Amino acid sequence: MLRSFPIAGLCAILLAGAVFAQRPEESERAARAGERAQKRAIAKERAKATDTPLEQWQRMTPQERQRALAKLTPERRRELQQKLQQFRNLPPEQRQQLRERYRAFSQLPPEQQNHARELFRQFNSLPEDRRPIVKREFEELRSMPESERRTRMNSEAFRNRYSPGEQQMLHDLARVFGSPP
Numbered sequence: 001m002l003r004s005f006p007i008a009g010l011c012a013i014l015l016a017g018a019v020f021a022q023r024p025e026e027s028e029r030a031a032r033a034g035e036r037a038q039k040r041a042i043a044k045e046r047a048k049a050t051d052t053p054l055e056q057w058q059r060m061t062p063q064e065r066q067r068a069l070a071k072l073t074p075e076r077r078r079e080l081q082q083k084l085q086q087f088r089n090l091p092p093e094q095r096q097q098l099r100e101r102y103r104a105f106s107q108l109p110p111e112q113q114n115h116a117r118e119l120f121r122q123f124n125s126l127p128e129d130r131r132p133i134v135k136r137e138f139e140e141l142r143s144m145p146e147s148e149r150r151t152r153m154n155s156e157a158f159r160n161r162y163s164p165g166e167q168q169m170l171h172d173l174a175r176v177f178g179s180p181p
Contacts, residue, residue: 054087055099104177116176122169134166141174149174 057065069077087095105116126134141149152158153171162170 054084054102057084108176112176115172119169119173119176122165123173126166130166134162134170137162138170138173141170142177146178 057068060068069080072080087098090098105113108116123131123134141152144152153167153174159167
């Protein structure tokens with residue numbers, strides 16, 4: 001019986017050695033799993049940072065949305081709900097285009113964002129009949145290489161078609177937003 005204790009002890013030591021020999025492998029697996037989880041969390045945070053407010057809104061639970069809406073004035077709440085409905089009614093390609101434009105805007109430095117907001121206010125203050133014309137011109141200018149854009153904006157036809165205020169607005173919009181990537 002006394003001999004069985006040393007044998008049992010030896011077996012326990014060998015068994016413990018086998019278990020501990022496997023632990024580094026298991027801990028390596030766990031470490032790799034932890035690293036993968038951490039990378040996924042970082043990627044998720046980066047995605048959140050580049051999401052538009054609308055995408056952030058869509059990711060909210062209904063309870064979170066209700067809490068966010070409750071913080072707004074009734075007028076602002078109605079306005080937001082109307083804009084959300086308008087966005088939902090857009091075709092998918094227009095929604096994607098808006099997302100891309102928002103991302104481009106959000107990457108501008110704060111002073112350029114403020115300047116862009118002022119340009120949007122100016123654009124919205126144009127007479128109804130001039131807005132589509134100016135918008136179409138901006139889209140065309142935006143799609144041109146810089147040298148072509150400059151040539152067009154310096155042309156007699158451009159100066160005759162747009163008022164000095166519209167010319168300046170188009171020039172500034174083209175400078176701020178430039179050619180799409």
